[in-house]
Amino acid sequence: MPHRLAVIVATPAHSTVVGPLSYLSELPLAPGTLVRVPLGRREVLGVVWDADPAAAPPPADLAEKPIAGVLEGVAPLPAAWRRLVGFAAGYYQRSPGEVALAALPVQLRGLNAVQLARRLKRVAPDLPATAQAAGAPALTQQQQQALAQLQAGPGPFLLHGATGSGKTEVYLRAVQDLLERDPGAQALVLVPEINLTPQLQSLFVARFGAEQVVALHSGLTHPQRLRHWLAAHAGAARIVLGTRMGVFASLPRLRLIVVDEEHDPSYKQQEGARYSARDLAVYRGRLEGATVVLGSATPSLESWQAGERGRYRRLAMPERIGAGALPRVRVVDMNHQPKKAVLSPPLLEAMAERIARGEQSMLFLNRRGYAPVLACTACDWKSDCPHCSAYRVFHKIDRTLRCHHCGFTERVPRACPLCGNLDIAPLGRGTERLEEHLGELLAGVRRPDGGAVRIVRIDADTTRHKGTLEAQLAQVHGGEVDVLVGTQMVTKGHDFRRITLVAALNPDSALFSADFRAPERLFALLMQAAGRAGRDAAQAAASEMWVQTWHPAHPLFAALRRHDFAAFAAQQLQEREQAGMPPFAYQALLRAEARTQEAAQAFLNAAREAAPGLEGAEHVVLYSAVPMAVQRVANVERAQLLAESTSRAALQRFLSAWQPVLLSLREKGLIRWAVDVDPLAV
Structure with missing residues (x-):
């Protein structure tokens, strides 16, 4: 007699099919098994899901289809992984199939049995990982204390370490200690952006060996991603490095999760299921009994408050390696500088002095192109x-x-x-124009060898081609560059040993933004940028961070001068609490895209009118529909509606009850809609 299976598939967005579909199989299959099933006229990849005992049986007249096949050789996805997907789907208001199938390698969907068997043979052998102790530097006292606390308690831990304090070495040692205690364990290390993956991967490979380390991010080719995913899923890869998609990696023996630069907005997915990889990492750690470490020099205010309230255990590493000082912050009042000056004369003079001494400078302008x-x-x-x-x-x-x-x-x-x-x-001015202008201003300045100044620009335009970013960074590390011009790409995670001056140009736009998170992002960006200066202890005393601003008296700059994140966070949290903003309230955005702005807002208004009486609605405030900040993109009009509550549970109950109502609305001209839970921009 055929066995009935519940199978989840990647159903289209806004489909009324949100749960598992029913299929028949000649053999019983364990939940988590990967199968191919017919769906309409296509054959798609699916995952056998845990049957819901409370679900009603399919109608007697429904002609259930048999599965088309099983992906032999791939072990079923673990129960903890399935629970993670189920939670993410429920919390972020998407279907389990959409979340699960997006987390799996694309090539799994199209390989036949022979091709898959060939790929499985390429998976690295299951060998114990051993650290190369000779390459490990001696730990500072604060690093030793942080590691001791990591080993003593369950966490989650918030590692608040100054830039250059050695957080990466703490991650490496935490992984080393884990693998020495349990040779079968696995560790997941997340970074916010792809361009930070290669240098971190080189550190882990040097310490643990190439056969133990794999990467998971969107920059991989389809065959690479499949090979790395299979190695992690089989337990052959002990260490997985990834961007936000890595939080869904199948790791059957996961014991440690590290989220580096946990404050970074890149951890929030902005398409499809709009999940936060950082928040899911914390949930996954609790689910699987894994230690979770969130690291940052400028933690998100949500994580900082969790540390204040004892939900996270805070680990402090305020000192730089080698007793190096953090750079001195100099705020330049542009009201007192020559009219239309792009670089103030004192800043230009300071850069010339460093070039003459053979040191490097970095100019940060978060706007690419020649002019906006x-x-x-x-x-x-x-x-x-x-x-x-x-x-x-x-x-x-x-x-x-x-x-x-x-x-x-x-x-x-x-x-x-x-x-x-x-x-x-x-x-206006972008990085391309700034690079050109610098060439003119520094034309008469000479390097110690008498040569002309060498300027390099790093942004999304100069790093489009494969390998160009690595080549440009190698130039900077090798001392072949005197002045580095870049966007926020160059402010995160890079260990530039020769830079002694960092300058931020035109940061004022975030000071008075309508986005309540703009000051938090700006402060983090400036602190991260400052952290690129003086990383070599021998030059730390002379390192400086220059900030050119028209508002030098703003309290943000006072905290920046002292490198005082705690004071900045306290002031921001006080303002947020008074205004009833996150993390003291919980939010969700309903976004609509349509052929006209009227159609987009009509859908949102209809959704708002249908909300009273739904479960949890009495604890939720629904604001009026408004156009988005960038109202039209690619001839599509966009609008949004904010839902807010002081209770996360009440908001979740309301969103779940609201979902079928949204699915039932049929507004003419509507193209798509989406719910964004815990949005980063309102």
Whole structure:
């Protein structure tokens, strides 16, 4: 007699099919087994799911289809992994199939039995990991204390360590201690961005050997990702390094989870299931009995408050390795500088002195391209995007106007498209223009060997091609660069030993933003940028962080001068509590995209009108529908509605009850909608 199976598949977004589908199998299959099943006219990958004893049996007249096959050789996905997926799907209001199948390698969906068997043979052998002790530096006292606390309690732990305090070595030793105690254990180490993965991977490979370490991130080819995933799933890989997608890696013997730079917004997924990898890492640690370490020099206010209330155990590492001092912060009042000066004369002089001494400087401007806008001096024309409510950025290097939202690109016009005026000029400044301007300002400055100043720009435009980022970073590390110009890509995690001066240009836009999280992000970014200076203890005393601002009296800069994150966090948390903002309240956004703004807001208003009477609604405040900050992208109008509650549980009950209502609404012109739980931008 055939066995009935509950199978989850990647159902389309907003499908009314949100739970497992029923299929038949000649043999009983364990939950977690990967199978191929017919779905409509296609054959898709599915996961045998745990049967719900309370679920009603399928109708007697339903013609249940048999499964098409089983992926032989791949062990069933563990129960803890399935519980993680189930929790993420429920909390973030998505279907289990969408979450589960997005976490699996794409190649699993199309390989036949012979191809899969060939891939399985390439998985590294299951060998015990051993640390290469000779390559391990001696620990400082604060590192030893942090490790001792990690070993003494369950956590979760918040490792609050200054930039350059040796957090990475603590991660390495924590992994080493784990594998020495339990040779079969596995560790997961998450980083916020792909460009931080190679250097971290080289450290772990040098310490533990290449056969023990695999990476999981979107920069891998499909065959690489499948091979690494299989090695982790089989237990052959003891250490998995990954970006946010790594939180869903199948690790049957997971005992340690590290989330480096835990404050970084990149851990929040912005498409599909909008999950927070950091928050899921904490949940997964509790689920599997694994130790969780969240590390940062500038923790998120949510994590900091959890430490204040005792939910996380806080570990402090305030001192830099080698007794090196944190850079001196100098705030430059641009109100007292020459008009239209891009770099203040004192900053320019300080850079020239360092170049003459053979030291490096870094200029941080979080805006790529040559200029954010190209404008006509005779009429009101600006380089707006015809498909978005945003301007196209002027890129001088290839003479294009490029929209950073939809990608629409055109050659720069010879004259104004409206009035024919030939005098069209760039407004504002991006990293490309800054690089050019620096070349002009530093033309007369000479290096110790008498050579001209060498300037390198690192941003999303200069690192598009494979291997270019690694090559540029090698130039910086090798001393072949005098001035590094970059966006936030260069402010995180890099161990630049020769940089003694870091300057932040034009950071003021975040000071008075409508986004209540903007000051938190700015402070973290400036602290991280400052941390790139003076990492060599011999040069630490002379290292400086310069901040050019039109608002030098702002309290954020007072805390930055003292490198006092605790004071900044206390002030921000006090303001948040008074305003009833997270982490003292819980939020979710309902976002809608439609052909017109009216259709998008009509859907949101209909959803709001249907909300009273739903479970938990009495504890939830629904605000009016409003256009999003960038209202139109690629000719699609966007709007959002905020739901807020002082109770996380009440908000979750309400969202669950609201979901079928949203699925039932059929607004003409609506393209798609999504619920974003714990949004980063409101």
